[in-house]
Amino acid sequence: MTAHRAYAAALAALCSLPAMGAAAQHTFRSGVDGVRVDALVTDGRKPIAGLTPADFELRDNGVLQTIDSAALESMPLSLIFVLDTSGSVAGGKMKHLGDAVDLILEGLHRDDRAALVTFSHRIRLRTPLMSDFGALRRMMSSADAAGGTALHDAVYAALAISDVEESRPLLVVFSDGLDNMSWMSADVVEKAARRANAVVYGVAVAAAMVPRQTSTPSGSRVELVPEYERGQTAFLDAIADATGGRVLKADTTQRLPKAFDEILREFRTRYVLTYSPQRVDAPGWHRIDLKLKRRTADVKARAGYQR
Amino acid sequence: MRRIGLLVLAAVCLRAGPAAAQQEYAGVLLEYLTGDSDAAVEKVRRLDRGEIQAGVEAFNRTGALQILPGAAALHTEAAFRFPPAADSAFHLAIATAIVEFGEPTGRLKPNSTFAIAPQYARPVSDDFRSLWYCTVIGALESTVRVTIAIRFIDRALAAFPKNAELQLLAGVAEEMRASPRIMGLSEGDRRDALKAAETHYRAALAAQPDRLEVRLRLARVLQQHKDLDSARTLLAPLVSVNDPRIAYLAALFLGGVEDASRQPDAALAAYDQAAARLPLAQTARLAASELRHRRGERQTAADAVPAAAGDANTFDPWWTYVFGEFWRGDLLLDALRKLRRA
Secondary structure: OOHHHHHHHHHHHHHOOOOOOOOOOOOOOOOOEEEEEEEEEEOOOOOOOOOOOOHHEEEEEEEEEEEEEEEOOOOOOOOOEEOOOHHHHOOOHHHHHHHHHHHHHHHHOOOEEEHHHHHHOEEEEEEEEEEEHHHHHHHHHHHOOOOOOOOHHHHHHHHHHHHHOOOEEEEEEEEEOOOOOOOOHHHEEEEEEOOOOOEEEEEHHHOEEEEEEEEEOOEEEEEEEEEEOOOOOOHHHHHEEEEEEOEEEEEEEEHHHHHHHHHHHHHHOEEEEEEOOOOOOOEEEEEEEEEEEOOEEEOOOEEEEEE | OOOHHHHHHHHOOOOOOOOHHHHHHHHHHHHHHHOOOOHHHHHHOOOHHHHHHHHHHHOOOOOOOOOHHHHHHHHHHHHHHOOOOOHHHHHHHHHHHHOOOOHHOOOOOOOOOOOOOOOOOOOOHHHHHHHHHHHHHHHHHOOOHHHHHHHHHHHHHHHHHHHHHHHHHHHHHHHHHHHHOOOOOOOEEEEEEEEHHHHHHHHHHHHHHHHHOOOOOOHHHHHHHHHHHHHHHHHHHHHHHOHHHHHHHHHHHHHHHHHOOOOHHHHHHHHHHHHHOOOOHHHHHHHHHHHHHHHOOHHHHHHHHHHOOOOOOOHHHHHOOOOOOOOHHHHHHHHHHHHHHH
């Protein structure tokens, strides 16, 4: 077999998985009258419940706005998995990833929808947003892992398809390494994330677990500690910051199910605020500053929006 | 061919050492030179190091000098044909010792577990040697063994400084070093590597002005140097060449140049042109989608994703651009085989 044919065969093998689910792809027009801000409000790590619009202070480009609504779970969820299936994830790691997907799907409601994007050097939209979670599970279980890592391009693709949704888009992005295949730079995709409505949660695992000797009063012991590559989570951190999400370091793929479960639970505690921008008509980037009026809290929300 | 076969057999008869191993090796080499070469390559991969060493040693002690380049070709194929050989480095070392006979780099290290000390060998022909360098360097680049490739490049360019193919491969190696997809160089080292790549590509272009691959790669390097006008000048004619791979990459890179020049309409036109040239490639479609998303055309941007990331989108030249001219690897190995069998 020639190398060229072998390469083509390898690519073909990577891409010979079953066809995309037959469910129709729904598309919605994005809301244009108001701005939606998905916000996580916590005291330490504990979510703060029972807040109303009157509890929030929101500024759009520095101009105080009137919040129309602040609700928990008022809209169905559009969950898009963006999962690294590059060569480094082959083997048992794929099983852990599949378990994590299963767990989060079990927590979805009937009117929620989910989509599956996988990436190696190639981006694959394996299922569009749909409520047939069984089809998504089947696609996940048939996915194999090989090739490079086009993380940036994959995140952009997921942002694009999430951005015409009227429901709450949530991207769960998993990667175990650095991008080495994308056309788009990190900066370009970060800007796309700033324009988009989705909240991005990243999940990273360490490149390796390395032994480290520690001294304790009762003697020394050796423990395994996670070792992340330099800059490994920089892109995910930037995307999460831009969209009001966060990055979870799961350390190992065995802990992926727990991390995915934590994301869904946390997302369910977020508020969806809406407001109609007043006295801020200028086109371009609008910075959003959000905080509570009468108490101190950690508030995570998108950094702004493009008008 | 018959004559070569007789020489091989004669060589074996003249040997000293482990006869069975030498005969086994001689049989494989004879099959490579006169029979089923593919089968011979598979067989030599199954021989152990001792058998190979004994076989090569036997030929070293005979006057059958023309056999050794054949052995070099055989071991080069054993090192690089797909699927990858477990003992690739050993086969490459054997081939290198033969091709670079008489030079310090061609001698195996004193502490090596085996030794090749030809008594009568002489350097291979320049034609064979330059082709061998191109084959080896191209194969090393396509398997991302850049550091080793550069060692061969240094020796190859010392021998053939005006060889366009070698200059192209040298440029590819520097481009690979500069790529964050391959190596994590500092920004300064990365700039230096790109500058070196530009120098090699310009030398290649001087030797072979009509080589499209060199024009494409030089343009890409210039684009990264922010010399956008020069990059545009090189790329514009390439988007309409017959080779769809070159045309696609040229249009994709031109889109990047126009985007960096803040010409979104021209960038979009270039990305769409790339997508039209290779409709199943995904990178140009995603790049166009991102540009439309930036312009606020969100529905159009979203609609482009399923068409870019579906089951049919199985090949994109961008995925392999950084690995050099991998698709030519087998062509070069074929040429090497042909040169030894002619």
